[in-house]
Amino acid sequence: MNKMYFPSWIELDTKALKRNFQFFRNRIGSRTAIYPVVKANAYGHGMSEIVHAISPLSDGFCVHSAEEASRIPGNKPILILGHFPDEMGFLARLMLDQHPVFTITSTAQAAELDRAAKAAGIPASIHIKVETGTHRLGLQPDEALEMVSRLEAFENIKLRGFSTHFANIEDTTNHQFAMKQLFIFNSFRSALPQGGNYRFHCACSAAALLFPETHMDMVRLGISLYGYYSSGETRLSSMQQGLQPEDKLRPVLSWKTRPIQIKDVAAGDFVGYGLTYRAHRPMTIAVLPVGYSDGYDRRLSNSGYVLIKGQRAPICGRICMNMMMVDVTHINEVRHDEVVTLIGHDRDEQITAETLASKTGTIHYEVLAGINPAIPRTPVD
Numbered sequence: 001m002n003k004m005y006f007p008s009w010i011e012l013d014t015k016a017l018k019r020n021f022q023f024f025r026n027r028i029g030s031r032t033a034i035y036p037v038v039k040a041n042a043y044g045h046g047m048s049e050i051v052h053a054i055s056p057l058s059d060g061f062c063v064h065s066a067e068e069a070s071r072i073p074g075n076k077p078i079l080i081l082g083h084f085p086d087e088m089g090f091l092a093r094l095m096l097d098q099h100p101v102f103t104i105t106s107t108a109q110a111a112e113l114d115r116a117a118k119a120a121g122i123p124a125s126i127h128i129k130v131e132t133g134t135h136r137l138g139l140q141p142d143e144a145l146e147m148v149s150r151l152e153a154f155e156n157i158k159l160r161g162f163s164t165h166f167a168n169i170e171d172t173t174n175h176q177f178a179m180k181q182l183f184i185f186n187s188f189r190s191a192l193p194q195g196g197n198y199r200f201h202c203a204c205s206a207a208a209l210l211f212p213e214t215h216m217d218m219v220r221l222g223i224s225l226y227g228y229y230s231s232g233e234t235r236l237s238s239m240q241q242g243l244q245p246e247d248k249l250r251p252v253l254s255w256k257t258r259p260i261q262i263k264d265v266a267a268g269d270f271v272g273y274g275l276t277y278r279a280h281r282p283m284t285i286a287v288l289p290v291g292y293s294d295g296y297d298r299r300l301s302n303s304g305y306v307l308i309k310g311q312r313a314p315i316c317g318r319i320c321m322n323m324m325m326v327d328v329t330h331i332n333e334v335r336h337d338e339v340v341t342l343i344g345h346d347r348d349e350q351i352t353a354e355t356l357a358s359k360t361g362t363i364h365y366e367v368l369a370g371i372n373p374a375i376p377r378t379p380v381d
């Protein structure tokens with residue numbers, strides 16, 4: 001595949017990426033490791049591009065799965081937050097190639113990793129995930145304590161740390177539940193036998209931004225590395241804490257395309273499948289080579305807009321699998337080589353992943369992670 005010929009493309013603002021990272025580095029200090037979270041193709045930004053761009057600054061990377069870990073370029077430390085398969089050969093090779101840290105929640109997983117580590121001839125590093133109230137991955141604190149002593153039976157396992165994850169830190173300005181989870185995690189920490197040299201971590205972007213007491217030994221920085229607050233509530237809470245306007249995060253990703261046909265539509269004509277749009281005046285429309293198979297949500301049919309020459313061009317009719325039509329009647333002389341912005345800035349206008357998410361009833365995380373990985377990602381300075 002020659003990426004140059006792809007119908008749309010993504011630009012990554014690497015200056016913004018580094019600036020976002022540096023903003024967190026300044027807030028967090030140099031003694032806490034910052035691990036960018038690059039799961040789900042780096043939140044749709046392109047895993048290898050993001051890893052390359054931020055490696056000089058980052059202490060390591062977090063991924064969801066062992067499969068993702070196997071594709072991370074370079075040799076920074078890797079923490080697998082979620083899945084790894086029950087496949088000794090694959091795990092042994094991964095240990096040799098990438099030396100990842102595995103997050104475990106069962107003795108069976110420890111046994112599996114122990115066997116793979118023995119085969120690889122190197123120890124496997126693990127963190128135990130502690131349940132504090134999210135009820136996603138994690139062992140209850142008493143189970144986790146028991147696990148610590150049980151792990152002594154596995155010669156090839158090195159227990160390096162403990163983690164937990166907040167359930168309700170970005171969806172609210174009331175952080176009571178998060179503070180309760182933090183308390184449970186800290187109590188667990190105090191109950192551990194003395195003398196272990198462990199790493200503790202619990203902070204996602206919102207926690208890292210709002211609560212220094214969550215920073216501990218490392219921060220798992222996801223959405224905000226890419227230039228977004230975790231939510232409107234997180235933005236509000238950070239304002240209440242006096243974050244200055246110049247501290248604002250800057251979105252890293254822009255998504256662009258060019259029209260493949262410009263045409264006139266007479267009053268009374270329909271546009272697109274299902275005849276859901278009808279021109280009530282003579283119009284000019286541009287056909288764009290982007291559709292829902294690219295990750296452009298079909299629920300933006302008749303409601304979204306794109307930017308052309310700094311102006312909004314509303315979507316007419318349904319988003320198709322590979323195309324969409326937009327109204328350019330009010331925009332002067334739109335030509336075939338015009339750059340069309342689906343996400344990003346154009347003069348005074350900006351479309352963010354949040355803009356699209358608010359129109360489709362989802363969150364910006366899903367909009368970004370849903371962008372088809374086949375679309376070329378190009379870092380720009």
Ligand SMILES: *Cc1c(COP(=O)(O)O)cnc(C)c1O
Nearest residue numbers: 037081165204205220221222223
């Ligand atoms: C995805 C994820 C993060 C990052 O969350 P953001 O809100 O994007 O910063 C942190 N920790 C875990 C366990 C995750 O799954």
